[in-house]
Amino acid sequence: MKANRLTLYIIIGLFLGLLVGFAVHAELGEDTVGFVDGMGLITTVFLRLIKMIIAPLVFTTLVVGVAKMGDLAAVGRVGGKALLWFVFASLVSLTLGLIMVNVLRPGDALLGHVTIDAAAQTGISGGNLTLKEFVTHLVPASVFDGMAKNEILQIVVFSLFFGAGLAALGERGKALVESIDIAAHVMLKVTGYVMWLSPLAVFAAVSAVVAKSGGTSLPGIGTFMVEFYLSILLLWLTLMALGAVFLRRRVISLIKMVREPLILAFSTASSEAAYPKTLAQLEKFGCSNRIASFVLPVGYSFNLDGSMMYCTFATVFISQAYGIELSLGTQITMLLILMLTSKGMAGVPRASLVVIAATLSQFNIPEAGLLLILGVDHFLDMARSATNVVGNSVATAVVAKWEGELTEPVADNDSSQG
Numbered sequence: 001m002k003a004n005r006l007t008l009y010i011i012i013g014l015f016l017g018l019l020v021g022f023a024v025h026a027e028l029g030e031d032t033v034g035f036v037d038g039m040g041l042i043t044t045v046f047l048r049l050i051k052m053i054i055a056p057l058v059f060t061t062l063v064v065g066v067a068k069m070g071d072l073a074a075v076g077r078v079g080g081k082a083l084l085w086f087v088f089a090s091l092v093s094l095t096l097g098l099i100m101v102n103v104l105r106p107g108d109a110l111l112g113h114v115t116i117d118a119a120a121q122t123g124i125s126g127g128n129l130t131l132k133e134f135v136t137h138l139v140p141a142s143v144f145d146g147m148a149k150n151e152i153l154q155i156v157v158f159s160l161f162f163g164a165g166l167a168a169l170g171e172r173g174k175a176l177v178e179s180i181d182i183a184a185h186v187m188l189k190v191t192g193y194v195m196w197l198s199p200l201a202v203f204a205a206v207s208a209v210v211a212k213s214g215g216t217s218l219p220g221i222g223t224f225m226v227e228f229y230l231s232i233l234l235l236w237l238t239l240m241a242l243g244a245v246f247l248r249r250r251v252i253s254l255i256k257m258v259r260e261p262l263i264l265a266f267s268t269a270s271s272e273a274a275y276p277k278t279l280a281q282l283e284k285f286g287c288s289n290r291i292a293s294f295v296l297p298v299g300y301s302f303n304l305d306g307s308m309m310y311c312t313f314a315t316v317f318i319s320q321a322y323g324i325e326l327s328l329g330t331q332i333t334m335l336l337i338l339m340l341t342s343k344g345m346a347g348v349p350r351a352s353l354v355v356i357a358a359t360l361s362q363f364n365i366p367e368a369g370l371l372l373i374l375g376v377d378h379f380l381d382m383a384r385s386a387t388n389v390v391g392n393s394v395a396t397a398v399v400a401k402w403e404g405e406l407t408e409p410v411a412d413n414d415s416s417q418g
Contacts, residue, residue: 006195007260013199014206014267021210032211039208043268046201049194050273053187055147057276058155059162060184061293066163067177068290075164075294081402082295085395086303087339092242093235093305093391094335097312100231102331106224107320152272153301184293191276202267209378225376228313232383235309236390243394246401251394253409257285258393262386269381271388275300278389282396288405295399299392306387307352310380311338314352315359318369326363334363352384353377 024035069075101107138153140146146154166173243251255262258281261274275296282292312335319326326334338359353370360367373380400406 006198007263009199010202010260010263010267013201013203014263017203017206017267018210020203021207024207024211028211036208036212039204039211042204043201043208046194046197046204047268047270047273049197050270050276051150053191053194053276054150054152054272055155057184057187057191057279058152058297059147059159060180060187061279061289062156062159062297063163063166064177064181064184065290065293066160067166067173067180069167069294072164072167075160075167078291078294078399078403079298082298082395082399083302085398086299089239089242089303089305089391089395090308090339091335092238093308094312094338096235096238097231097309098316098331098335100227100234101313101316101320104227104231105320106227107317107322109223152297156297156301159297188276188280191280195277198264198273202264205268224317224373225379228310228380229383231309231313232306232387235305235387239305239391239394243398246398247394247406251397254285254393254397255390257281257409258389262389265389266382266386269378269385271300271304271385271392274385274389278393282393284409285397286407286409287396287400288403288407291400291403291405292396295396296392299395300388303392303395304384304388305391306384307355308338309387310352310384311355311359314356314373315363315365318356318360318372319363319365321372322366322369324365330363334359337362352381 024032028035066075069078138157140151140154140158143154143158146158166177169176240251240255243254247254258278261277261281264277265271265274279292279296282296283289312331315334315338316326316331338355357367357370360369397406
């Protein structure tokens with residue numbers, strides 16, 4: 001029952017973080033720099049340990065997944081199905097965000113009260129989302145540079161080529177495939193060791209954020225936050241409903257199976273932190289190793305459902321706050337542009353904010369409007385990160401079902417052998 005205990009410890013860490021954070025803020029007021037820095041150090045160490053794992057884990061699992069498919073036709077078939085789902089899920093996420101922000105109109109609560117200078121600087125540039133920048137970011141100049149910087153998208157591209165080349169060798173490549181497979185299992189073991197530090201990391205991350213803000217930053221745009229979380233919940237239900245078309249009732253079991261990486265992603269506001277555990281849980285759910293190790297890392301580059309919903313929701317929210325009404329045609333154009341630019345989000349620091357900044361400038365909405373959401377972006381990022389885990393878990397399970405490579409769970413009682 002190790003995995004169940006770890007899930008419990010993470011939840012305890014989350015609530016203890018909230019209690020300690022509020023207590024520290026009440027005791028020290030604004031003078032929480034020392035506490036925040038100390039807790040930040042713990043979170044930083046944990047996230048660095050996770051990043052230490054990501055590059056070798058993505059490379060080994062993806063190469064083995066591609067190589068075991070045997071030929072480029074199989075890679076193309078699975079990749080095509082995955083991308084078809086990613087595009088569909090992206091459109092659903094962007095469209096739902098657009099519908100919800102127009103129905104709920106959270107920006108109206110700030111209409112006439114926005115005092116931010118339209119010329120104010122946000123410190124976030126949307127200028128690096130050009131086609132040239134995306135293409136050069138997509139293809140690594142050196143695989144070692146991509147791995148050193150943990151550029152998942154670049155690692156995915158190299159791994160696809162390497163795995164395809166290894167598959168083309170046939171019998172001659174089997175020994176190397178086995179060796180890389182062993183390395184992948186070693187990395188999964190290392191992941192297990194690191195994950196036992198996650199309750200402490202969750203406690204540190206949550207207590208630091210709450211101690212710094214004391215919750216005082218939340219009421220300012222509380223309407224926006226509550227309605228965004230409501231929209232995220234609706235997106236979860238929509239993704240689960242779409243998954244149920246293929247997985248039937250097993251979609252509920254899937255969400256239960258990935259509850260631990262979900263909590264971790266939510267607490268640390270990092271879907272990357274949840275990647276290793278998500279991969280392990282998907283295999284326990286019944287997804288074959290070759291499908292899970294292929295679809296999941298590609299999904300982390302092209303299927304960020306929570307982040308995409310946030311792009312449309314936040315952009316229109318800012319326009320509403322400034323009293324700028326966008327026509328239906330303009331909003332559809334925005335959706336299509338975001339459909340393309342969001343695919344360059346992987347590996348870009350503060351990705352969602354960068355995409356939003358670029359979109360605001362294209363539609364003559366004051367970029368300074370980003371300052372309205374910067375103060376609570378961490379709390380919003382928690383929901384986005386958890387949603388990205390849900391979206392990619394459903395996508396991987398659906399593709400595995402399409403390929404006839406979804407078996408019964410390793411353990412009927414979720415992750416009890418974890």
